[in-house]
Amino acid sequence: MAMKALKSVLAVVFLALVFQLHAGNPEGIFETARPWVCQVSYYKNVATQAKIGSYIKIKQHRIGVVVNPEGLVMVSSDVYPLSLDIMSGGGVSFFSGEPSDFKVMLWNGKEYPARFIGKDDLARVAFIQISEPPDSSLPYAAFVPTDSVTVGQRIYLLELLGEGYNFEPIFTPVRVNAIIHSPRKKFLVNDMRTALSAGGLVLNSKGQPIGVTLQAAADGGGFQSSMDFEEYRPDYLEIAPSEWFQALIQHPPVLVKTGYQGKAWLGIRMQALTPELAEYWHVPAEGGVVIDQVFPDSPAEKAGLKSGDAIVAVNNNPLTIKRDEDLNRFRELIAQQKPDARITLKLYRQGKPLIKKVQLRSAPPAIDLAAKYQLAQLGMEVRELTRDILYDYMLPLDTRGVYVYQVDRASPAGLAGLEIGSIITHVNGQPVKDLADFRQKMEQALQNGGKKIMLQIQQRRQTAFVFLDIK
Amino acid sequence: MRTSALVILITTLVGLVHGQDSPTTLQEQIYQARDRVLPALVHVEPVKKVYTKGEKQHTLVTGSGVIFSPEGYVITNHHVAENAEKVWCTLSNKERITATVVGSDPSTDIAVLKLNLDELKAPEVPFVKLGNSDSLEVGQLVLALGSPLGLSRSVSMGVISSIDRYFPESGSMLSPYNLWIQTDAAINPGNSGGPLINLKGEVVGINARAVFLAENLGFAIPINLVKEIAQKIINGRFVKRAWLGLEFHPLKDFKEYLGDSSLSGALVAHIDQNSPARKSGLAVGDVIQKINQIPIHAEYEEDLPQVRKIIADLPVNQPAKLSIWRQGKKKTITVTPVPEPFVEEPEFEASRWGMVVKNITWNLYRYHMLPDFYGVLVTSVKSGDLADQANLQSGDVIRKINGRLIRNLSDFRQVYFDLESRDSEMVFLELRRNGHRYFTVMRKPLTP
Numbered sequence: 048m049a050m051k052a053l054k055s056v057l058a059v060v061f062l063a064l065v066f067q068l069h070a071g072n073p074e075g076i077f078e079t080a081r082p083w084v085c086q087v088s089y090y091k092n093v094a095t096q097a098k099i100g101s102y103i104k105i106k107q108h109r110i111g112v113v114v115n116p117e118g119l120v121m122v123s124s125d126v127y128p129l130s131l132d133i134m135s136g137g138g139v140s141f142f143s144g145e146p147s148d149f150k151v152m153l154w155n156g157k158e159y160p161a162r163f164i165g166k167d168d169l170a171r172v173a174f175i176q177i178s179e180p181p182d183s184s185l186p187y188a189a190f191v192p193t194d195s196v197t198v199g200q201r202i203y204l205l206e207l208l209g210e211g212y213n214f215e216p217i218f219t220p221v222r223v224n225a226i227i228h229s230p231r232k233k234f235l236v237n238d239m240r241t242a243l244s245a246g247g248l249v250l251n252s253k254g255q256p257i258g259v260t261l262q263a264a265a266d267g268g269g270f271q272s273s274m275d276f277e278e279y280r281p282d283y284l285e286i287a288p289s290e291w292f293q294a295l296i297q298h299p300p301v302l303v304k305t306g307y308q309g310k311a312w313l314g315i316r317m318q319a320l321t322p323e324l325a326e327y328w329h330v331p332a333e334g335g336v337v338i339d340q341v342f343p344d345s346p347a348e349k350a351g352l353k354s355g356d357a358i359v360a361v362n363n364n365p366l367t368i369k370r371d372e373d374l375n376r377f378r379e380l381i382a383q384q385k386p387d388a389r390i391t392l393k394l395y396r397q398g399k400p401l402i403k404k405v406q407l408r409s410a411p412p413a414i415d416l417a418a419k420y421q422l423a424q425l426g427m428e429v430r431e432l433t434r435d436i437l438y439d440y441m442l443p444l445d446t447r448g449v450y451v452y453q454v455d456r457a458s459p460a461g462l463a464g465l466e467i468g469s470i471i472t473h474v475n476g477q478p479v480k481d482l483a484d485f486r487q488k489m490e491q492a493l494q495n496g497g498k499k500i501m502l503q504i505q506q507r508r509q510t511a512f513v514f515l516d517i518k
Numbered sequence: 519m520r521t522s523a524l525v526i527l528i529t530t531l532v533g534l535v536h537g538q539d540s541p542t543t544l545q546e547q548i549y550q551a552r553d554r555v556l557p558a559l560v561h562v563e564p565v566k567k568v569y570t571k572g573e574k575q576h577t578l579v580t581g582s583g584v585i586f587s588p589e590g591y592v593i594t595n596h597h598v599a600e601n602a603e604k605v606w607c608t609l610s611n612k613e614r615i616t617a618t619v620v621g622s623d624p625s626t627d628i629a630v631l632k633l634n635l636d637e638l639k640a641p642e643v644p645f646v647k648l649g650n651s652d653s654l655e656v657g658q659l660v661l662a663l664g665s666p667l668g669l670s671r672s673v674s675m676g677v678i679s680s681i682d683r684y685f686p687e688s689g690s691m692l693s694p695y696n697l698w699i700q701t702d703a704a705i706n707p708g709n710s711g712g713p714l715i716n717l718k719g720e721v722v723g724i725n726a727r728a729v730f731l732a733e734n735l736g737f738a739i740p741i742n743l744v745k746e747i748a749q750k751i752i753n754g755r756f757v758k759r760a761w762l763g764l765e766f767h768p769l770k771d772f773k774e775y776l777g778d779s780s781l782s783g784a785l786v787a788h789i790d791q792n793s794p795a796r797k798s799g800l801a802v803g804d805v806i807q808k809i810n811q812i813p814i815h816a817e818y819e820e821d822l823p824q825v826r827k828i829i830a831d832l833p834v835n836q837p838a839k840l841s842i843w844r845q846g847k848k849k850t851i852t853v854t855p856v857p858e859p860f861v862e863e864p865e866f867e868a869s870r871w872g873m874v875v876k877n878i879t880w881n882l883y884r885y886h887m888l889p890d891f892y893g894v895l896v897t898s899v900k901s902g903d904l905a906d907q908a909n910l911q912s913g914d915v916i917r918k919i920n921g922r923l924i925r926n927l928s929d930f931r932q933v934y935f936d937l938e939s940r941d942s943e944m945v946f947l948e949l950r951r952n953g954h955r956y957f958t959v960m961r962k963p964l965t966p
Binding site for chain 2: 503
C-alpha cells in the first residue's frame with residue numbers, strides 16, 4: 048500500500064521532471080513536436096481560358112498538423128478557395144477548380160495519399176484525411192486552451208522551410224508581443240520575415256500546441272481600403288489560438304456538394320450604425336448594425352426585421368460597431384452561433400426599442416458549390432441558380448433558369464455574346480426549370496440539328512437574346 | 519484600298535501641275551469647295567465648368583463649328599458645348615466674338631450656338647448650305663475642316679470609308695439614333711463640330727469622333743440628322759423624344775433560327791419594367807412589323823438606329839398601333855408612348871454640402887436596378903466637406919432626402935434650398951450604392 052503510494056508520488060515527480068525538462072529545453076520540445084507536423088502537397092486546378100472543363104494543374108505545398116491518431120491533418124483553408132455558402136464569400140473563383148491529389152508526407156519521410164474532408168472559413172482551417180494511415184497510431188498534436196498565454200511569454204513556432212530547403216522543419220523561439228481581443232482573439236509576434244506558410248504549429252513554453260500561424264493578411268479577406276490595410280501590415284505574424292478550431296478537430300466540417308450545411312445565417316444586407324445615424328434616429332446606443340435590406344425567405348424576414356431597423360444588441364451583448372469597416376465583427380458573431388440557434392436582437396425602429404427573437408438557419412450554398420453542366424463544344428459552363436445570385440440581382444426567389452459561370456471567348460457561346468453572370472431563362476423559346484431541364488433541352492436542341500439555338504437571357508434587369516451558331 | 523489612295527495622290531499631283539489648264543481638275547474643285555465653306559468655319563473655345571473632387575474649376579477647350587444661317591446659328595458638337603459657361607468663337611477673318619448655347623442634344627452629340635452678332639464689325643456673317651447625306655457614296659472624296667488640336671482653319675482630305683458604321687451602345691460612342699460616316703480624312707481632337715464637305719462645297723456631315731491610337735479613322739454625324747436636330751433645338755432648346763421601353767435584336771439571327779426567310783420586322787429583346795410597352799401586352803420574342811403603318815425592318819444591327827428613331831419620333835401621349843408577329847400569328851397592339859424619362863441637364867453644385875449632382879441616366883437606372891426612374895447622381899464630392907464627412911461617394915444615387923422623394927434635379931434643388939433656408943441640423947439621405955440601399959446623415963453646422 049505504502050509502496051504503491053510511493054510509486055505514484057514518484058511517477059508524479061518524474062512526470063513533473065519531464066515537463067520541467069521540456070520547459071527549459073527547446074531541443075526536447077522540438078524533438079517531441081517534430082512528428083506532429085507534416086508536409087502536404089496537392090494540385091491547385093486553374094481553369095484555362097482555352098477550353099471549358101480543362102484545367103492547368105499547379106503543384107502546391109503546405110504545412111499540415113496531424114490532429115488525431117487516425118491521420119486527420121489540419122491545414123490552412125486557403126487550399127480550398129471556393130466559397131461554400133453565401134456568407135463566406137471566398138472571392139472570385141471563376142477560374143479556380145477544386146484542389147486534387149492531396150498527399151501527406153510524415154516526419155519519417157513516408158508519403159500517403161489523402162482526401163479533402165472540409166473547411167471552415169471562419170476558423171480558416173481545412174481538414175484532410177490520410178486515406179490509408181499506418182496501422183500504428185500516429186503521434187499527433189493535442190491542442191490545449193490558451194487562457195494562460197500572456198504577453199511576453201515564450202512560445203515556439205514549428206514551421207517548414209520552402210522547396211529550396213527541401214521542406215526541412217524550422218523551429219523558432221519567439222515571444223508573444225501582443226494579444227488582440229477584438230474581433231477575435233489572436234496573438235501577434237514581431238516578425239520581419241514572411242511566414243513560411245500559413246498553418247504552422249505554435250507551442251507554448253511547455254511544448255504544448257496552442258495554435259497555428261495565419262497568413263499575414265487582413266482578417267476576413269475581401270477588399271480592404273488602403274487605409275485599413277495599414278493596420279494589418281505583415282510585420283506581425285498572426286497566430287490563431289486553439290479556441291478557433293478546437294471543436295472542429297473533434298467534428299471536422301464535411302464538404303457535401305449537395306445540401307451543404309452552411310454557417311448560421313441571418314439574411315440581411317447591412318451598414319454600421321454611425322453616431323450620426325444614431326442621433327438622427329434617436330437610438331441611445333454606442334453602435335450597432337443598420338439593416339439596409341432584408342433578404343426574402345431568410346430568418347430575418349421571418350422574424351419581421353425591416354430595412355432601417357438598427358440592431359444594437361445580440362443576446363443582450365451590446366454592439367459597438369460604428370464604422371462599416373467593423374461589420375465583420377457582426378458577421379462573425381452570427382456565424383459563430385449554431386446554425387439552428389435562436390438569438391435575441393434588441394433593435395430600434397423609428398426611435399422605438401423592440402425585442403425580436405430570431406430563429407437562425409444555415410446559409411444557403413454559394414454558386415461556387417452549385418451543380419454544374421459544361422458544354423465544351425459550345426464553350427460554356429452553367430450552374431444551378433443559387434440564392435446568392437438572386438439576392439445580388441434582387442430577383443424574385445421563384446426566378447427559374449441557370450447561371451452562366453464561364454464562357455470561352457472564341458467559342459460559339461462567346462462569339463454569340465453570352466456573358467458570365469447572365470441567367471439563361473429560355474432555350475428555343477421554352478422556359479428553363481433547372482439545370483437538369485436545361486441539360487435536356489440543350490441536348491435535344493443539339494440533336495435536332497438546326498442552325499441556331501436561341502437562348503433568352505437575363506442580365507440584372509435586362510433581357511436579351513443570344514443565338515448560338517451550331518452549324 | 520492602297521491602289522485607290524495612290525490613284526488619288528497621282529490625280530492630285532496632276533491637278534497641281536495642270537490646275538490652270540482645266541477648271542474641273544481635282545485641285546480646282548478642292549479650292550472651290552474650300553472657298554465655299556472656309557469663311558463660315560468657326561474656331562470654338564468654350565470656357566467649361568468642371569468639377570474635380572467637388573472643386574469647381576474652369577478649363578478652356580477647343581472645338582470647331584460652322585455657321586449655317588444669316589442669324590448666326592452655328593452647329594457644333596454637344597460634347598464641345600456641354601457645361602460651357604462662356605463660348606468664344608473665332609471666325610475665319612480672325613475676329614473673336616462670343617456666342618450663347620441655344621441648346622444641345624447628347625443622344626446625337628449635336629449642339630447649336632448663336633453668335634452675338636452685335637459684337638461683329640462686319641454687317642453680316644458668311645454661312646454655308648447644308649447638303650444631303652443620303653446621296654453619299656463610299657469612296658467619295660471629302661474634306662474635313664476645323665481646328666485639330668487647336669490648329670485653326672485646317673483642311674484635310676480623304677474619302678468616305680463607310681456610310682453606315684454602327685456602334686453599339688457602349689462608352690462614349692453612345693449614338694442610339696444614327697449610323698456614322700467613316701472617313702480617312704485626318705480628324706483629331708479639336709475637329710469636333712467641324713464640317714465634313716463634298717467637293718461641291720456642301721456640308722455632308724459634322725465631324726465628331728476620332729479613334730484614340732488609330733490612324734485615319736474619323737467619324738461624322740450625317741448632315742440630314744444634324745439638320746433635323748438643329749431645327750428642333752432652335753425651336754425648343756431640348757429635343758424631346760417618345761419612349762416605349764423596347765430594345766431590339768437583329769432579326770437575321772431569329773430568321774435563321776426559325777428557318778423562315780420571309781419574316782420581316784424587329785425582334786423585341788427587352789421590355790422595360792416601367793414602360794408603356796410592358797402595359798400594352800407586348801412580349802419579348804414578338805416581331806414588330808409596322809408602327810402606325812410605317813414598315814419596320816431591322817434585319818441587321820445597322821438597321822436598329824432607324825427603328826429607334828421611328829419610335830422616338832412618335833407623337834407622345836397619342837396611341838400608336840403596332841402590327842406584330844407572335845409565333846406565327848399576326849396581332850395588333852395599341853401602345854401610348856410617353857416622353858423619354860431621363861433628361862440630361864447641367865450638373866448642379868450643392869456648394870454648402872460640398873457635392874455636385876446631376877440627373878440619372880439609362881445606364882445608372884440599369885446598373886443600380888432602380889425600381890423607378892427617380893434619383894440624382896452624385897458626380898463629385900469635395901474632400902473634407904459635409905457630404906464627404908457623411909461618407910457620400912461619387913457614383914451614389916440619392917433617392918430620398920429627409921423622407922422626401924428626389925425624382926430629379928429640380929426636386930433636389932428645391933429640397934436643398936429648402937433645407938438651407940431652415941435651421942434643421944440633420945440631413946438624412948437614402949442612397950443606392952452599387953445597386954443596394956444605403957443610409958447616411960449629413961450634419962450641417964449651426965448657422966452662426
